[in-house]
Amino acid sequence: MAGQQNKKSAPLEKSKLQRDLLLGFVKIHVLYHAAQEAIYGAGISAELEEHGYHLSWGTLYPLLHNLEAAGFLAREEQVVDGKVRKYYRITELGKEALDEARSKALELVNEISVPDSVPVGPE
Numbered sequence: 001m002a003g004q005q006n007k008k009s010a011p012l013e014k015s016k017l018q019r020d021l022l023l024g025f026v027k028i029h030v031l032y033h034a035a036q037e038a039i040y041g042a043g044i045s046a047e048l049e050e051h052g053y054h055l056s057w058g059t060l061y062p063l064l065h066n067l068e069a070a071g072f073l074a075r076e077e078q079v080v081d082g083k084v085r086k087y088y089r090i091t092e093l094g095k096e097a098l099d100e101a102r103s104k105a106l107e108l109v110n111e112i113s114v115p116d117s118v119p120v121g122p123e
């Protein structure tokens with residue numbers, strides 16, 4: 001029926017690995033902020049934008065749902081200005097995951113930010 005409309009899929013495929021790498025960072029941001037206060041989609045989206053992460057709703061909402069399904073976030077619904085808004089808070093399990101991710105992140109930063117650790121060619 002419809003002709004081929006795959007023109008947009010090439011750049012998406014090309015950046016998939018890059019996206020997968022960054023989504024790990026995004027999840028750590030989400031857990032961190034959910035540990036500070038209850039978060040909601042639009043609020044965390046704006047926060048992530050400030051860090052240069054541009055996530056569509058089609059990416060952000062499943063990510064929140066997955067963290068909830070994993071038991072890392074707990075959802076509560078509140079009515080704000082007549083609209084139901086879904087808030088997420090970190091759970092005990094989520095705190096454990098965040099603690100582990102934090103120490104791993106620090107270890108990673110320490111390793112990759114030391115210039116001397118970059119291998120150099122033979123002199």
Ligand SMILES: [Zn+2]
Pocket residue numbers: 029033047051
């Ligand atoms: Zn953040």
